[in-house]
Amino acid sequence: MERLLPSDPSLIGGHRLAGRLGAGGMGVVYLARSPHGAWCALKVIRAEYADDQGFRARFRREAELASRLTSRWTVPVVAADADARSPWLATAYVPGPSLAEAVALHGPWPEAQLRGLGTVLAEALDGVHAAGLVHRDVKPANVLLAVDGPRLIDFGIARAVGATALTTDGSVVGSPGYLSPEQARGHTVGPPSDVFSLGCVLAHTVTGRPPFGTGGAAAVLYRTVHQEPDLDGVPEGLDRTVRRCLAKEPERRPSARELRDILGEFAADAWLPEGLPALVAARAARVLDLPVPEPTMVAGPAPVDPYDAQPSPTRRRLLVAGAAAGVTAAAGAGAWWQWGRNNASANTGSGRRARHVVALLGNPDRPFYTAQERGARLAVEQHNQDARRTIDLVLRTTDDRGTARGSAAAAARLADDPDVSVVIAAGTNATVLAALPPCTEARLTVLVTRADHDDLNLVNTTSALVLRSTRTVGPGAALRYLNRAVKPGRTVIVHDLATEAESRATINITSPHGKLNGETVIEEVAADQDFTGAARRIATRPRDAVVFGGVNPDRAAALARALRNAGHQGARVAGEHVLATPFLAVGEGWRIGTGYIDASADPRTKAFAAAFRTRYKRAPGPWAAEAYDAVRFAAQGLAHLDDDGRSTLRSVLLRRPWQGITRRVSFDAANQYFQANDDGGEFLYVVTGGAARFVSRSDDIPKKT
Missing domain, CATH: 1.10.510.10 (Transferase(Phosphotransferase) domain 1)
Structure with missing residues (x-):
C-alpha cells in the first residue's frame, strides 16, 4: 500500500481513505474505512470515462450485477455510486x-x-x-x-x-x-x-x-x-x-x-x-496496525464529500496544519495526516527550491546525440525560467563512449552519485541495455528516448521507462498507412533472416490481432541470398503491398532495387532503421514508420521548433523533441517526490498519464504495461528525392496519402 497523494480526497461517499492500493488504466483503488467501520477497497473511475454517459449506464448495470454475486470465493460489492462526479465502487477488503x-x-x-x-x-x-x-x-x-x-x-x-x-x-x-x-x-x-x-x-x-x-x-x-x-x-x-x-x-x-x-x-x-x-x-x-482515519475538516459543518465538492489540496494542507496546531479538530488528526500523506514537495514552504540533476547518457560522436542534447537543454532552460516552478533542474552530460562497456561504467558512476535524480538514455540498444543493471540496482530511473529493444520495456524487472514504441509493435505508422490509405487485398511481409530477431517482431505483430487488415503472406529470404527471386515472386501480383521486416539499410536498399527491377507497383513500407544513405538513394516512394517526429512540420510541435531555432539557429533534428519531452516528463515527477528521494520517482511517474508534445504516455497497472505511443506517438515519413519527408502522426494519416 502507498501513501495518499496531496491531490487525493480524504472522503468518498462517506468512506474515509487510508491509502492507495493501486492505480490502473480505469482508475485508482484506495483502502478506505466505510461509514460502518469496515475496511474496504474503493475503486474510483477516471474522469475521462465518467464524462461518457453511456459508460455510466454500463458501470451502473455491471455494479448491480456484481452485487448479486454470492459465492464465498468472490469479494462482495458493498457500495457503489454511478452518479457521483467520479463513479466509484467499494468491495470488501x-x-x-x-x-x-x-x-x-x-x-x-x-x-x-x-x-x-x-x-x-x-x-x-x-x-x-x-x-x-x-x-x-x-x-x-x-x-x-x-x-x-x-x-x-x-x-x-x-x-x-x-x-x-x-x-x-x-x-x-x-x-x-x-x-x-x-x-x-x-x-x-x-x-x-x-x-x-x-x-x-x-x-x-x-x-x-x-x-x-x-x-x-x-x-x-x-x-x-x-x-x-x-x-x-x-x-x-x-x-x-x-x-x-x-x-x-x-x-x-x-x-x-x-x-x-x-x-x-x-x-x-x-x-x-x-x-x-x-x-x-x-x-x-497489517490492517490491525493501521490508524483509524480521522476527518480532515476542522470542527463546524459536517464534512463534505470531496468527490462532490472537493476542497483544494492547498486548503486541505491548511486544515491539517490547523489541526496539528490545536485548532478544534478531532484528536489525532495531525498524526493521521503525517502517516497518510506525502509532502507535496520537499520545497514547499522552505523558501528554497530543491535542485535535481538530470543526466543525459550518450556519445557525442553518435548520430542524433547533438539533437537530443539540445532538446534536453532547451527543456531545462525553459523549466528554470518558469516562476511557478517548485524545483530547479541541472543538465549533466555523460559520455557512454558508444560501447556497452563504456555505458555500463558511466551508468555505475551516475548510480553512485546521490545528486543525480534521473538518467535520460540517449544511446543505442546495445549501450542502453548495458546501462540498466547498475541503475536498476540503485533504483535510479532511466528514461529511454531512442533505443527500441523489447528487453528495455520490462516494467517489473528494470528501472527503465521507454518513451517510444518498441519493435514489438512493428513500424506502427507504416502499418496504419497500409490499413487506412492503401487497403491492399494482400500484403507480403519480407522476412530478412540477416536480422532475424528484429524481422520476427514485425511478423508477430501483423497476425495475432489485426495490425494488418486483409490477407498476409511471408516471403523468407536467407541471410546469404539477394532479393531477386523474392521480388520476382512478389511482382506476379504487382499491386500487393510489401512490408520489409528487417532493419539493415543495405539489405533494404537491395530489396528496393529488386522490386523496382521486377516491376512491382504496390505500396512498400519499412521501419526507421533503414533510413540511411544506401536506402534513401533507391527507396523513392517507400513509406517509413518512425518513433521520432519532424518538429518543424507538425502543428503540435511548432512552438518547440521555433524556440529551438531561436536558441540554436537551426531546425531541430530527429529525436530533439523526444529528449525535450523526456526532461519535461521527469520534471513533473520530480516536483512530486516525497522524502524517499529519487528511488520513488519511477512509481510517481507511473501514477498518472502525461501528455507531451510528441506523445501521451500512460501505465496500465492491471497489465503491467507502460504505453508510449498514445495520441499518435508513431510517425509516418515518405522517401522522396533521396530524403525522408514527414507526412503525419499515425493518428492523423489521411485516407489518401
Whole structure:
C-alpha cells in the first residue's frame, strides 16, 4: 500500500481513505474505512470515462450485477455510486498477498494445493457466470490469498453476457499471457474465455512461469493465438485438464462447474503450501496496525464529500496544519495526516527550491546525440525560467563512449552519485541495455528516448521507462498507412533472416490481432541470398503491398532495387532503421514508420521548433523533441517526490498519464504495461528525392496519402 497523494480526497461517499492500493488504466483503488467501520477497497473511475454517459449506464448495470454475486470465493460489492462526479465502487477488503506475489516469493505449488486452489476458483467463476457476468481478467494478480481460502477480485472489466461491453468489439481487453485467443483477437467473449484464463493461472502456479512466455504484449498475444502452451512441469495428473482449459477453440474447454468437479475437494485446513500461511497471516495482521482515519475538516459543518465538492489540496494542507496546531479538530488528526500523506514537495514552504540533476547518457560522436542534447537543454532552460516552478533542474552530460562497456561504467558512476535524480538514455540498444543493471540496482530511473529493444520495456524487472514504441509493435505508422490509405487485398511481409530477431517482431505483430487488415503472406529470404527471386515472386501480383521486416539499410536498399527491377507497383513500407544513405538513394516512394517526429512540420510541435531555432539557429533534428519531452516528463515527477528521494520517482511517474508534445504516455497497472505511443506517438515519413519527408502522426494519416 502507498501513501495518499496531496491531490487525493480524504472522503468518498462517506468512506474515509487510508491509502492507495493501486492505480490502473480505469482508475485508482484506495483502502478506505466505510461509514460502518469496515475496511474496504474503493475503486474510483477516471474522469475521462465518467464524462461518457453511456459508460455510466454500463458501470451502473455491471455494479448491480456484481452485487448479486454470492459465492464465498468472490469479494462482495458493498457500495457503489454511478452518479457521483467520479463513479466509484467499494468491495470488501482482503488483507492478503496476491497469488502472483506468493508464487514469486515462494515458488511453484504442489499438485494437492493446486487442485484445491483450482476448485475454489472454478467455483467462483461458476457463480460469476451464473450471475450473467464474464470476468475477462482472471490472472494471478487478481487472486488474493486469505487465511480461509483464495478470493477472486477485480471485476473492473467484467461484462454482462450478451450485453454491450465496456469496450467495443475489436479491442483487446485483459492481461496478455492470461487472456484467451478469442480475447486476443478482440472478439466477443463468453464464459469459456474465463476458463482459458484459469488454465493459464493454474499452469503458472504449478510451474512458476506463464504458459505463453514473457516479453512484449504483442509477442505474448501471438503465441497465445498461434502456438501451444509451455506446460513442462505440470504434473501428469493435471496435464490433460490444463490442456483442455487451454484449447484454442472455446467449445472444447470444460465449463467452470465441470472443472470444479474434476479438480476435487477443497481442504480448508491445508490448502496453502509450506511457508505461505505465515505470509498470509502477516499480511492480515497489517490492517490491525493501521490508524483509524480521522476527518480532515476542522470542527463546524459536517464534512463534505470531496468527490462532490472537493476542497483544494492547498486548503486541505491548511486544515491539517490547523489541526496539528490545536485548532478544534478531532484528536489525532495531525498524526493521521503525517502517516497518510506525502509532502507535496520537499520545497514547499522552505523558501528554497530543491535542485535535481538530470543526466543525459550518450556519445557525442553518435548520430542524433547533438539533437537530443539540445532538446534536453532547451527543456531545462525553459523549466528554470518558469516562476511557478517548485524545483530547479541541472543538465549533466555523460559520455557512454558508444560501447556497452563504456555505458555500463558511466551508468555505475551516475548510480553512485546521490545528486543525480534521473538518467535520460540517449544511446543505442546495445549501450542502453548495458546501462540498466547498475541503475536498476540503485533504483535510479532511466528514461529511454531512442533505443527500441523489447528487453528495455520490462516494467517489473528494470528501472527503465521507454518513451517510444518498441519493435514489438512493428513500424506502427507504416502499418496504419497500409490499413487506412492503401487497403491492399494482400500484403507480403519480407522476412530478412540477416536480422532475424528484429524481422520476427514485425511478423508477430501483423497476425495475432489485426495490425494488418486483409490477407498476409511471408516471403523468407536467407541471410546469404539477394532479393531477386523474392521480388520476382512478389511482382506476379504487382499491386500487393510489401512490408520489409528487417532493419539493415543495405539489405533494404537491395530489396528496393529488386522490386523496382521486377516491376512491382504496390505500396512498400519499412521501419526507421533503414533510413540511411544506401536506402534513401533507391527507396523513392517507400513509406517509413518512425518513433521520432519532424518538429518543424507538425502543428503540435511548432512552438518547440521555433524556440529551438531561436536558441540554436537551426531546425531541430530527429529525436530533439523526444529528449525535450523526456526532461519535461521527469520534471513533473520530480516536483512530486516525497522524502524517499529519487528511488520513488519511477512509481510517481507511473501514477498518472502525461501528455507531451510528441506523445501521451500512460501505465496500465492491471497489465503491467507502460504505453508510449498514445495520441499518435508513431510517425509516418515518405522517401522522396533521396530524403525522408514527414507526412503525419499515425493518428492523423489521411485516407489518401
